Amino acid sequence: MDLREQLRAAKLKVTSGRLSVLRELGRAKGPMSHAEVAERLEGESLDKVTVWRILVALTEVGLVDRSNGGDGTWRFELRSGSLGHDPHPHFTCLVCKTVTCLPHDSVRIPPRIVRGVVDVQITGRCEKCG
Amino acid sequence: MDLREQLRAAKLKVTSGRLSVLRELGRAKGPMSHAEVAERLEGESLDKVTVWRILVALTEVGLVDRSNGGDGTWRFELRSGSLGHDPHPHFTCLVCKTVTCLPHDSVRIPPRIVRGVVDVQITGRCEKCG
């Protein structure tokens, strides 16, 4: 299912802006902040606010996951599907701000809690900055 | 060790503001946001900015832990010692915004990563809001 079909399946109109954002998220190796996405799309005459609204819209329909980095800004990444990955824990380094995706099974949470879990965010210092 | 001694041991001057903030954090059952702390201390003619600076100062000397709630605002709580508790994971409910402290061993993280970990934040829906 290509990008256009994903949008249509989510009942969102297919626009060049949304395709650009999805494409950019697809290139990323980890979650991107709104600022990062907007910066990479500067050449495409896309307003920052529009990028934000696109990210929110994509999150609401479930195409994108929104997580809260340790630095207080939202990060976005493609969700499961042919283009993305299933939800998984993230590790944010407080020093170099790098966000790393952790394997799905790297964190074990008791069953009673895990049912409602949407996001697992671990903050600390990566091996380089340790 | 009472509050005054804790401050002195941390080489911070003992002021009524700092004592108030520490006392308030001691009453809390979970991490509090800056806004919550400031609100509860309204009667004491303590400026919001001062409360913020106190929280930051206490965090820097290690008396207080600062964690990142799932909603993008910082939360503060007393750290280990006679008055507080050791670092532990937190669970934030996206719906009712409640923050729950989880037992220290409720999340298992592989040894390679755990060394640098400062904070573990889990977001989702609590049992009530499920």
Added chain:
DNA sequence: GGTGTGCATGCAATTGGATTGCGTTGTTTC
């Protein structure tokens, strides 16, 4: 217990991410 030094505080102002309002543009449907 007075006094000087330097940190702590109050107040005003700024930053920056997030969010909204509204008029215009563009996509989809028929």
Added chain:
DNA sequence: GAAACAACGCAATCCAATTGCATGCACACC
């Protein structure tokens, strides 16, 4: 193709976080 309505651009707003600076207070030293 034209109508209907969602998406967009731009300006403006909100609020947590942060800074600057002048004043006040805690503590050490006399």
